[in-house]
Amino acid sequence: MSVSRFGVSLDEELLKALDNYVNENGFSNRSQAIRHLIEKNMVEEKWKCDNIVAGAVVLVFNHEKSDILKKSSEIRFAYKEYVLSSQGFYLNDENYMEITAVKGPSRILTEISDKLIGLKGIQHGKLVMSKAG
Template identity: 90%
Template sequence: MSVSRFGVSLDEELLKALDNYVSENGFSNRSQAIRHLIEKNMVEEKWKCDNIVAGAVVLVFEQSKTEILKRSSEISSAYKEYVLSSQGFYLNEINYMEIIAVKGPSRILTEISDKLISIKGIQHGKLVMSKAG
C-alpha cells in the first residue's frame, strides 16, 4: 500500500489534544494516531448501517451497589436474543467489572449498551463492537 503525505493545520488546543492522545495511547507519532482515528471512524460509520456485529459491553462499578447487577440482569433479559453471556470480575476490594457479550444489529447493541451504561452508579461503561463474520 502506498502512503500519501499531506499537511494538516490545527489550532493550538487541538494540537495539544492530539499530542496527548499520541502519548496516552503509545503511538509512535501523530500520523499513526490520525490513521487510527480515521480507521476507528470508518468502523463506527459501518455500525450505523445496522450490520450484524458482535461485541462486549464493559461496566465498572462499586461491588457494594448490588442493585446495579439486578438492573443489568433485567436489561440483559429484555434483550436475551442478543445477549450471549455475561461474566463478572472483582477488580479489587471496591470495584467490580461486568462484561456482557452481545451479537446482533449494531443499532440494537448500541441501544442495549446505552441502557446498561446509563444505570445509576456505573463508574465507567463502554461498548466495543467488531464484525461478526
C-alpha cells in the same frame, strides 16, 4: 501500501486533545493516533448498515459506590433477546469488570452499549463488534 503526507491545521484545544489521546493510548506519534481514529471511524460507519453482528460490551466500575450491577442487569433484561451471556470479575477490592456478550442488529447492540456505558459510575466502557455469520 504507500504513505502520503499532508498538513493538518488544528486549533490549540484540539491539538492538546490529540496529544492527550496520543499519550493516554501509547501511540508513538500523532500520525499513528490519527490513523487509528480514521480506521475506527471507518469500522463504526460500516456497522451503521445494521448487519447482524456479535459483540461484547466491557464495563469497568467500582462496585461499592453505586448500584451499577442492578442497573446493568435491568438493561440486559430489557434487551434479553440480544444478550447471550454476561459474566463479571472482581479485579481487586473495589473494581469490577462486567462483560456482556450480545448478538443482533448493530444498531441495537450500539443502543445497548450506549445505555450500559452511560450508567453513572462507569470508569471505562467499550463495545467490540464483529460480523456474525
